[in-house]
Amino acid sequence: MLKINYKEKINVNLLIYLAIIIVSSAILIYLDMNKFQYNYAISIIEKSLVYAVVALSMNIVTGFTGLFSLGQAGFMALGAYTTAILTIPVASRANVYYMNGILPVLENAVLPIPIALIIGGIVAAIFAALIGIPVLRLKSDYLAIATLGFSEIIRAVIASPMMDKITNGSYGLKSIPGFNSSLECFIYSLICIVIMILIINSSTGRDFKAIREDEIAARAVGIDLFKTKELSFVVSSFFTGVGGGLLAMFMRSIDSKTFQITLTYDILLIVVLGGIGSITGSIIGAFFVTAGKELLRFFDEPFAVAGVDIPLFRPGFRMVIFSILLMIVVLFFRKGLLGGNELTIRHLKKFRRKKNLDVAGGAV
Amino acid sequence: MTENVLKLVDMGIRFGGLNALDGLNLSVNKGEIVAIIGPNGAGKTTAFNCITGIYTPTSGMIEYLGKSIVGEEPSQITKKGIARTFQNIRLFKELSVFENVLIAMHLRYNDNIFTSTFRLNINKEKEMREETKRLLDSQDLYKYRNDIAGSLPYGIQRRLEIARALATRPTLLLLDEPAAGMNPQETMDLTSYIKEIRDKFGLTILLIEHHMDLVMDISERIYVIDFGKLIAEGSAKEVQNNPRVIEAYLGVDGDA
Amino acid sequence: AGGSGKAATTTNESGEKVIKIGVFEPQTGENGGGGIQEVYGIRYANSIYNIVNIGGEDYKIELLEVDNKSDKTEAVNAAQKLIAEKVVAVLGSYGSGVSIAAGEYFKEGKTPAIGCSCTNPQVTNGNDYYFRTCFLDPFQGTVMASYAEKHGYNKVAVITQLGDDYSEGLGNFFVRACNEKGMEVVAQEKFQTNEQDFRAILTNIKNADPEFIFAPSSIATAPLILSQARELGITCQIGAGDTWENGTIIENAHGAAEGMVVTTFYEANPSTATGEEAIFLNGNGEGVTAKGFSNYLVNVEKQSPDIPAVSALGYDAYLAAYKAIEKAQSIEGPAVRDALASLQYEGVTGEISFNDDGDANKDSAYVKEVENGKFVFKEKVGAN
Amino acid sequence: MNLFLQHALTGISVGGCYALIAIGYTLVYGILRLINFAHGDIFMVAGYFMIFSFAVMPFPVAIIVTLVATTVLGIMIEKFAYAPLRSAPRMSVMISAIGVSYLLQNLATYLFTALPKAYPAIPGLKKVITIGNISTSLVTILTPIITIVLVMILLWLVNKTKIGLSMRAVSRDYEAASLMGIKLNKTISFTFAVGSLLAAVGSILYFTDRMTVQPFSGALPGLKCFVAAVFGGIGSIPGALLGGFFIGVCETIIKAVGLSTFSDAFTFIVLIIMLLIRPTGLFGEKNIDKV
Amino acid sequence: MLKVENLKVNFGGIEAVKGISFDVKEGEIVTLIGSNGAGKTTTLRTIAGVVRPASGKITFDGEDITSIEPSSIVKKGITLCPEGRRIFPDMTVLENIKIGAYLREDDLSADIERCHRLFPILKERSNQLAGTLSGGEQQMLAVARSLMSKPKIMMLDEPSLGLAPIIVKNIFDIIKTINDEGVTILLIEQNANMALRIADKAYVLETGHITIEGTGKELLTNPKIKEAYLGKKN
């Protein structure tokens, strides 16, 4: 998708994606104009978009480079806190840092949102670069646990009393300016997603894939393993950081608890459900998971059939159903919804045929 | 004509208590096809791994075109012109045949993430793709270009691996058991194929092989190693009749 | 940007006009346990006051409960759902963090919200659509310091939970008050969320030999701190904030809770001490005793008859919303908000009126101590 | 000195529990190459089993019921969530494990509410023992002893018995093992059963000491013990044992010197340092990627 | 004794084996030859029960064994010495030999001795970790391990792959010896020359089909085989 075709042929998919973007924008503009009526839908869409950015950034490193990293929450925290600190209106700052005050240099440091988001990404990228030097030597599960560890360390530092005057320690940040409209969120996310897609389909992206396939062979064709891994990790973390900034804007108030390991698991879930190594998979997965959780809300509400309350329907039931659905998807779509493929016209046509063939045979 | 391409001087490497290679001396001249043979576990593959930088030898020297390459990164060594294939085929299995070769072109078209992401390298990319097409064409692989490498028949995978190595434009090509798992007929085809690419690309070739027909047929010189040490060296004839080689490697009627 | 604040009326099967009040509480997740108790109070109040008359027409009030899972990212969507459902007002949430997260959205949606037990100053601060029926942490911290001072404790220790605004905030305010009063804070220990082993920090505290330990934290950690402290041979009194007034703590601590003190919002039967009596009003404005609520808890919700303070606050919050709608004679957000701002009524947790920030004007808290496995009312304490 | 002894005692008993859970991780990882994210939650559910069985039967029976029920739970999870994915990509199995973890937590929240439930006091175990100025409960002392005994039994099982031989074979190569006549599913079920059984024992010791169970009780110990297992070299039983004790003791020391802000962070720092020195943990097998 | 009828196997969309039939009689050496990817390995793996066929039937001593569990197939007396050796690298050589007899309850010492007689080097290396053996030694170990289950029929998948000539010769000698001891052999080989020399019967597999069959001698002299599989020299 969005692959620049070096031949003359016009890429049909490219046109279709453009059309989707235009139609989506139109829908969002309509929703924005009737904001009060559709605020719930808008908030679901915004959250899905933010998660799509983060999921895709995780996919770069995990799905396309084959480095199993579980540091997402930590890098999101860095991006979120940076963005928040740089965008909370000066007037609200005393109020936000009510307990311990704010560092004098930060008192008046306010930047426009896009710049704050980029700086958030850069901060995350710098940390990734530093962490990457020792950690990227590790393999598979060991890399996963080490990055997870760094994520927790970042969180602990953010919440620590030493950082009170910067991150407001345990008290979190609020009054973060939100999105003015869902279109704004869409534009930020879209820019991130398009750039990530361009990277994945570039020659750099091919190097990433080569490493995923076989590290030793990659080195044998002249790919500098460490540099390329580091590059992938840093790029991924940059967008994770931006995604964290977007999440802060979506939530309007953040604290360190938001960025626990479960957040990483949620993102991983999206990536795997969508299909590891599938761009469209990550995006669809983000909507599937986010909207899924919300659409199931009625399971939490009392439900009566013919006037008789069904006792199963009470708070908590929704998440039970969600977990079961999740398991079903995992068990029946082993490679995720898209299984490493991209959703293209050709793919849709082939889908039925392929499913039929999959039934027979296979190892025990 | 006798320009030296590769020279190993007293090269040794240890794994824990094991002396996998022990004072190995070997040299390859430009345009030659040289074979390394020896029993299983003799250290042949290990020698390749040392030359290509995957292992760093614990002692000795490796000279390539007169300069030491010990301690350099594998990718660096490849850039200098040494390419290789692997004993157990190592293709980018999930990628297409075209991509497999295209990736090997990267090292000659320096791109950074910025130019490649924003497609500022569009001309280079075009050129690379053209060149890939030409290479695949010349190796009779173009018809497989969109196939996923891992799904190809074994023999084709071997050829693809060689094509990928050629894409780096090597001076010296190392082939590790290229005929393993091939039947005698396929092995014969491979023999002429290796000669062909040597001439066409002006290569120097160093290969490891257990198929004696192939080895005897194409190699100008043969090194025999056992327990990490050189036990014999010379032409096919000389080696074939060397009692030590017969005892350690070929067996009594060594034409198996 | 911003919503219209226009709430919706619908008509149910029996032809009554219906308006909705949103219940924004965690029913699962870290604070699910406390959240549900607040919901009990709200449900009880709703069972009594379920019809409101606006402009001569009766409207039935229904509750719309959404679970915010004690999770901020979830809370945003949950809040948006309530606004989308056009509720007249929102009640909750237990746990200040989620309230703070949702606050901006209620403000934008012009939907008045009334917190029950969220004691963090940030909830209402800078948000003129958020009110609350409880006192604030700075006050609560000071109250506990006064209590300690009154009982002649000079050396105090504090245990707080890192990353938790309630615990850290309250602990901080307590420390400040103690310093002002000239007491010595001999140890200040912190622990991580989900921690289950307090022995290491408790050993340090034991070594500092305090006369009183203040450990505001969650219901889940309370029994662990209490029993591990006693096991290590720490004998001094242990106190905490409002969250610890919860029967499950006594039960789970297997006797280690004896003698612990809490500050809280509500006492069902303070008459013995002060001659006052908490009164729940019935639908006709007649006073009934807490018994009605106890019966409700036992019969409908299958809980123990003791009324948790947060349930009482839930009751009061509902009542505030109800009275504001009645007073405003409108279901428009801004009108209800204005009515709330000038509301004054006698709730079960004391007189309810709101200051400029939207906080309840409360000047005293109840101190209870655990005696023979029960919370027993000790005294009513003011800020100094 | 007293202070030191008291801390040491705490560290060792915390470590003992960690070790028991860590071994569960290691066993399953060793065989399936699967980080069983649900392990901590199995541990939590074992806590609820005990609460409910204790309520209706005498404690020795309740203990047995808990052990059996947890073991069965482990086997069932394997059957339903992991066995169907045996030929699927590794990542899917891991997500399945996360799914099971969510399911157990959500189910527990739904069925038993988020409020902590009191864990029954097993007669005698909670008895407080005071020696000089140090006081502790019996279970604190018992935990490390039971742990070490169990580990010894386990080592014997894995290295000296036929089922142990098949476990080791399966851990290396499913197909080759099945060609030897080893029943794959039976062996894997057995591994899960042992892992869950250990979790159940750990659960009884741990919760007896901490007295309450709630749906998230398993999450943090689960994570820490996973770290312990990786520290020791995942797949290695003695490694998990050492890792558990080491993490437990370190954590206690860190808290004791007043750095509890960073106690969790420190656990990870220790782990990362270990991985940088030995990329596969203390006793982890070196997986040679032979070229 | 072993009969394969109309066997078909698919992997995802690929048909690896497209309906083949052959049989192996007691005491014979039967070999399957064919180029890479012809489906030889897949056939053996299907017989061993580690791959499920899409259709077709496999009978052993008249009993249908299609798609039963691998362990039951081993129990019936069929073992597979798999492609790529697949020894257990972190067990000792002796443990590897013993695990071959996993399903047996009787005394193993006689059979261990037999293995040691066939492969003296394995006796020397008894306590070494199998992963540290050289390729040829690993191959011997794999054969020895298969023998331990006392098979009635032993399937060998390219036992000479990647081995030094001297060891290749050895391996074929040993296969012959084993066969003389009464074990039926089903052999896959790329080294068609050697394989056909010792085979009683041979089948040629091409892209999932059996195209030629006959005795070893017949095939050795068949011009088509000569050209395609033996190299022109022969």
Ligand SMILES: Nc1ncnc2c1ncn2[C@@H]1O[C@H](COP(=O)(O)OP(=O)(O)OP(=O)(O)O)[C@@H](O)[C@H]1O
């Ligand atoms: N990374 C490693 N660690 C430990 N030992 C190794 C390593 N790589 C190779 N060896 C050992 O070094 C010796 C030589 O191995 P090598 O792979 O070079 O043999 P070879 O000559 O290529 O044999 P073959 O013909 O069987 O491929 C063997 O004993 C092998 O086990």
Ligand SMILES: Nc1ncnc2c1ncn2[C@@H]1O[C@H](COP(=O)(O)OP(=O)(O)OP(=O)(O)O)[C@@H](O)[C@H]1O
């Ligand atoms: N597990 C698998 N998944 C997908 N395809 C497979 C699998 N195993 C084998 N195949 C395919 O089935 C076909 C037959 O393979 P098989 O291994 O049986 O060939 P073979 O005759 O043994 O070849 P070789 O001489 O290379 O060993 C090949 O095209 C191969 O790619």
Ligand SMILES: [Mg+2]
């Ligand atoms: Mg080799």
Ligand SMILES: [Mg+2]
């Ligand atoms: Mg094969």
